[in-house]
Amino acid sequence: MAFFTQNASKILVPLAVAATVVQASIYDVPGGYRAVMFDRFSGVNDKATGEGTHLLVPWLQRAILYDCRIKPRNISTTTGSKDMQMVSITLRVLSRPDVNHLSKIYQSLGMDYDERVLPSIGNEVLKSIVAQFDAAELITQREVVSSRIRADLLHRAGEFNIKLEDVSITHLTFGKEFTQAVEAKQIAQQDAERAKFIVEKADQERQAAIIRAEGEAEAALTISRALEKAGDAFVALRKIEASKAIVQSLAGNPNVTYIPSSNGNVLLNVSGQK
Template identity: 30%
Template sequence: MNKPNSQSITAIIGGVIAALLLIIGFNSYTVINPGEAGVLSILGKAQEGALLEGIHFKPPIISKVDVYDVTVQKYEVPAQSATKDLQDLNASFAINFRLDPVQVVDIRRKQGTLSNVVAKVISPQTQESFKVAAARKTAEEAITRRDELKQDFDIALNNRLEKYGIIVLDTSVVDLNFTKAFAQAVEDKQIAEQSAQRAVYIAREAEQKAQADINRAKGRAEAQRLLADTLRAQGGSLVLQKEAIEAWRQGGSQMPNVLVMGGENESSVPFLFNLGDLADVDGDRPSPQDASPLDEPSPFESEQQENEDSSSSLNLPPGYGGLN
């Protein structure tokens, strides 16, 4: 009776020992995956040296490994500040960062978990960095020189987070807003500037048009002067004759078949008449409408003397002659 009982107790004790050994065996090592870093704590005290990816031995039962994600993290932080000209500026930044694997032990000792890092370090330092960057720019410069504002913010944030073992990879300005009063003032200013530019454009256009009219007037005056000089050099009477012919053409009439002008007084205005009127005086000669230019010679070649007689019959001054 006692022998079977002792064997059972021995088997139970052996099973317990085996289980303990198995548990101890599983707790004697830890595996750190890629993108992670571990901090070994023995009896609550963090040990020096971060545990990087791979398998690592640790004392069983009395040790603990805290694992941190050291891949890229994204956190959106709102921020508020005043610009150089004391305008309120609200912004929102998207920050991409990661923890330095080598410094996770210090992060574990000083900050604790990743959520504490975000709440206690990244968020307040983002606020301070934005205030530093915004204070260097006026409200208008914050809009027109937004890239410089972001550059100043990145430099300030990197300098502040680097000492905490936080590596900033990139930042993005998600939103940038001013007060409604300032936004309306900016809009009014832009409208006023556009109106002023349009007024300047209209004034320049009118000035150019006036200058073009002046140039055209000068050109016409110069052309008339040159024409007058030319005609004056050839004889003053030609000026009056040319003006009479131009007046006749502009009146819409047909040019006459015969042009009679003064012979003795060269400055007189030409006298114009039609051969048809001459035919009415001298009934023996057909009018230019009835005469065929193909069948008969031109009356201007054969009857110059008759023209002179007709001029005499019309009581024209002596010295007038017919011209084609």
Template identity: 30%
Template structure:
């Protein structure tokens, strides 16, 4: 006799169990398919049987029709892209540029941009717009102007790119020209020009300094001449004689000369040397005659 135990799947209890498990699994799958979660910083674009709806879901959990509704998430956070390209300036100089922009997708435009472009809008819209606008703006300026008017050039490029991407619901947050690279020949020419300008400025400064020093020398000479003339105008014979008397030690100069005196000091020393009294002289003469 065969004692092997086996389950009879055709029995009613077993069938009920299998059916119950299937129903539970189906309900579980159906339940999970009825909800979707939109990640933070994203919006959910509702697609019903392949048709894009204008309904946009905010971040969080949402109910949807299982197997009929699909929710595509669009990133609305600030995105960054960098584009390198070559352009020609107005004076036909080759310029290598690197531009960086931070941009975002407007939430209200999520459905339209997904419908018209898809999710790869960076490569489809943004990067080509950057390359085209950089080349068109660079062609308006000479290579030197691109350097000296960098702020103006940057503003024009940003405005031009905005006009290209704004209709798609994309907004520029930050725009930067990372670099402008020129040919080696142009860099050498710029360096030579700057050197010449610096040397010219130095020569101009030296000339100005020499001019100032010359003017100072002239003014100093004029002042000295005026002082000398003023001193000579005040120097009279009387002043010279008074200076001589003040410094005279009472001895005549021991110098061989003719009988004439070097200076007529009689009129200046009369007050300091007593002259003989004329009355006494006459008396003495009388007495001598009487004898």
């Protein structure tokens, strides 16, 4: 029994050692990652290892995994514009390492390359670009400002082998004094527009009064000319129309009675007076 136990130990121990060595010689690179190989004799290999399972020499070699997926980051700063207005601006940056230069990134910056580089160059570029524009231009020419920031930041990040997929301004505010000045200007513009409307309305009413007066004068002149042409005939016509209106009014009154006479009709009031 002791003989078999000794033989089993002789077999199992080497197998366990071999399994440990094999396990230490294998490493996996997950999706979206790359591995930089460090060799104790030759240093960092220039070419990064792609996704999948790979072999290495235990103790002699070590794999450093880099996440090469796109990472979002906000960069904020407060700086002065060209006209000395304080501006608070925030950028949203989507970045990733250049997989062809991961060995250089590891050698010069380490694993936290983005923490070391992006906040610094982001603040540098923001302060530089904002200082070239007035506060009003930062509002009216926002696309131009964003384009300039993107171009400069792409260039600066490329110097550190970092690629930027997107750069956009997400927040832009000004100091309290400038904000109050803008509000006062807007109020003044609204008051000016209101005053302009009142003046235009008064002018239109004046023109309407002039046109109305001219029309009434023309009508009066027309009537006057017609009277001059008609003479006494027109006056007689008016008398007949007035008499007709009086007769129609009296005819509808039950208290008035007509009595024929040789000299014409006589009106009697039979309203019940005693």
